[in-house]
Amino acid sequence: MRHMPRVIHVPPKDFDPSLLEEPAEILRKGGVVAFPTETVYGIGAVAKLPDAVARLSELKRRPEGKPFSYHLSDVSQVEEIAGAVPPMARKLLDRYCPGPITLVLPAGAGAERRDVGVRVPANEIARKLIALVGSPLLVPSANPSGEPPAISADEVIRYFGDELDAVVDGGTVLLKQASTVVKVDEQGYQVLREGIITREMVHQIFEGRRFLFVCTGNTCRSPMAEALFRKLLAEKLGKSADDLSELGYRILSAGTFAMKGARASEHAVEALRRRGCDLTLHRSHPLTLELLEEVDRVCAMGHANYEVVEILLGDLPPESRPRLEMLREEGFSDPVGGDLAEYLECAAEIEKALVRLLPR
Template structure:
């Protein structure tokens, strides 16, 4: 029997139509629906429904299906913990044309076994990983939120055939095998989502789609900014020491940090741009294996703050200046040292600079240890 085609166009009654589609999926049926990339086929994560989906797609039963979620935060039910770069990428790219394959540790998988039923676990997790997508389309988002079960949604086409980018193409390919087609018009992109693996080895492009490798790198780059007064003493020391300990945590060289998706910067609230690090700061950091000889000071600006993900001030007044320049930065700005301010060593003897470097090193170590990479 040919599927019922339901036009969704923003008219009265669309909510009820999508509710009906959600009920079909919950009951074990298959519903084709639009996303921003291509049309998908919604299927509940139950053995009988998945067997039918395999038949419709003409694909191997061992093929990995991707979980689809209607709201970003839903992914946390299935992935206990993600690194800061992945968190940034999700915030930039979801909802949107990106499928993420999350790699889980054995401990994380064990925790999921306690939470999910065996069928869902077996279906969604393959090779210690789970693929998740959060589409950017109002019909897809609402449908997925209304189904009270996990939903997978491969593209609405036979295996080996081009994906369907409108309801007519869905009807031509799988119209006799699905129960309903929600016609939301042509898809925005008309091409498949980008697929990337995320885990302990970073972010790896598996399939280019709407987003390129360059796009993923740009959207996932994490920037740390350290702020003091002149950007010649405290913040350069913090920047240099942070680079050292972050590189050690990641397991790369300091010069590899940017290619790994991390930027570490510093700036000063006084306009002293172009000055080198003080001789005493250079000496204090050299004792700790950090080279500040190439440092050139820069002035703190709103654009620099807005481009940063974490901002650390040496004193409360530095944090206040950050928030004054960019009020939205309050949520991401804090003192570097949790137990107080870092004193200004300017004009003091070398021993004072060394002690200041010790305070900064301890604070940097604490901050780096908190990061989930």
């Protein structure tokens, strides 16, 4: 039968910070203390105290080579641990920190490991405790390997008993599931573990939700890209295409020299019919500044289209400009005037290129 560790009861909100002085002192002296975050309970040890970290590893029976993540009291401390923060990671920090997300970032110069996990919990008890300690903590979830994370102090005690020096009882946690873990470096991002912040939410932060595909006449390449992307995205999300707008997506196409109201070419309609898309209701739209202001991301189908969009974007203030890129570096040959085989080949190439735009 497990014995009781020291239990410090702290109200979830509007608490007296002095209630946390005792567990903070235990941590400063090399102890291990369990406390609530908004996701699950964690067990903390001061990162700069090797004996405390070794004890934490023993408690968690953590395999050698699998590091713990740092928990910080403020977002401004992330660069002290990780060094230079990649721009993509900065977007997640701005949107979700403090909050239920752990970022795996390139470690700073001289670090023993290539990557380091950092998290700034939203829970007031957790942040205040870390601040009182005055040093970053290493904090894994409070559960033995193979068991679900503890969501209350009672569960922590049942798991570890007096193997812990103290438990801060802040009640049952709010979210009751582990944080989302996202690895970010200069090459891109990868969702390593999905939590309440979903893969789709991460994808929206990086890629935006309003896409515009641009070709010349808006009767061949860009409407095929629009329809194919809508189909692929719906399949990826496990939704119907009609549900995408409710999720905040807007997928459009336009032409740099398009007339308004022209139908998609006959071969484009047939090529996409064979891929499960319907272009019969498509009507062409000319590219306008107003349309560019309404989207997050513009994918050009050819280099000439890219150049026209780039010129138009110069008339918009920087904060209103969408991201501009080639859908495929070499672009796509315009199949207008070609036979059905050329359209089928173009559609296949476009579909292949669209995959990189999907949530990972």
